[in-house]
Amino acid sequence: MGSTEVTFFPGDRRGGGEFSADTQTAGSVGLLIQVALPCALFSTTTTILQLRGGTNAEMAPQFDYTTEVFRPLLERFGATFDYKLLRRGYFPRGGGEVHIRVNPVRQLKPIKMIDGGKILRIWGWAFVAGTLPIKLASVMADSATVALQRAFKGVEINIEAYKEREEDAVGNGSGINIVAETTTGCILGASGLGKRDVRPEQVGKQAADDLISTVETGACVDPHAQDQMVVLMALADGISQVKVGPVTQHTETAIYIAKSLSEAKFNIIKQGPNSNIIECTGIGLLNPV
Structure with a gap:
């Protein structure tokens, strides 16, 4: 607490192997994956991550987002991961468990995603777990479907509602995940978690x-x-371009850190009041595997 400076002394990259991490709370499993994945991709052998904590937590990507939205984006760079969801965990107890398997890559490819295309289809799922009734999931799914149908007339929309089996989840939880695919292959996600003081339709x-x-x-x-x-993008070999909406503070921070720790070069190209292209000349990190 109160720290204003961080000094980092990088060591040699080590090989893969099995690693475990447990937040012992509902701390996000998705954030643990974000931390470990770049290192695992550039290790010398396969890496197994045994992660415990919250699979569907506030202020962090739900594990469903990581697998259904982020993983397809990762695959554009020429990398991926396999996963096994053993158990879900929610706030405040946590207790979820996920196993991740990452094979190393020789090098990441640059990507070019500058055409959003048109919405091709939308799918998703609303869930409840523990003592919560499935009706809450149905209300979330229905309210999302109505709003999406108004915005995207003629687009296939399928959001299912379900209840987690007792043996597959720890504690009570509810939420929704929505995924959209465009005609140019872009994958967009959105999600929400149920709260005691927020109606499920909201x-x-x-x-x-x-x-x-x-x-x-x-x-x-x-x-x-x-x-x-x-x-x-910073690690990839070449120039990457990605079209985004307004640039978030998280993105600005990530760019600042990436530039501080590497020789990657970033440029934000303004396309309109709510549209930008993030351009990066990556360092082309090479893995001696």
């Missing part, structure tokens, strides 16, 4: 409104994917 509608706002900017990635792309 949760569903807000998630839908967030997705609609992203689409209106013509972006190729949603606001939550922006900053997650920065480290990959």
Whole structure:
């Protein structure tokens, strides 16, 4: 607390292997993956991550977002990961568990995503767990569907509602995840978590409104994917370009850190009041595997 400076002395990259991390709370498993993934991609052998904590937590990507939105983006760079979801965990107890398998890459490819295209289809799922009734999931799914149908007439929309099995989740939780695919192959996501003082129809509608706002900017990635792309662009071999909406503070921070720790060069090209292209000349990190 109160620290104003960080000094980093990098050591030699080590090989893969098995690693475990447990937040012992509902701390986000998705954020643990963000921290470990770049290192695992450039290790010398396969890496297994055994992660415990919150799979669906506030102020962090839900694990569903990581697998359904972020992973397809990662695959554009020529990398991926396999996963096994053993158990979900929610606020405040946590207790979720996820296993991640990452094979190393020789080098990341640059990407070019500057045409958002048109919405091709939208799918998603609303869930409840523990003692919460499935009716809450149905209300979230229905309210999101209505809002999306108004915005995207003629587009296939399928949001299912379900209840987690007792053995597959720890504690009570509810939420919604929405994914949209465009005609140019862009994958956009939006999500929301149920709260005691927020009606389920509000949760569903807000998630839908967030997705609609992203689409209106013509972006190729949603606001939550922006900053997650920065480290990959910085490591890739060549010039990457990604069209986004307004640049978030998370993205500005990620760019600042990437530039501080590497020789990657970034440029924000303004396209309009709510549209930008993030351009990066990556360092082309080479893995001696």
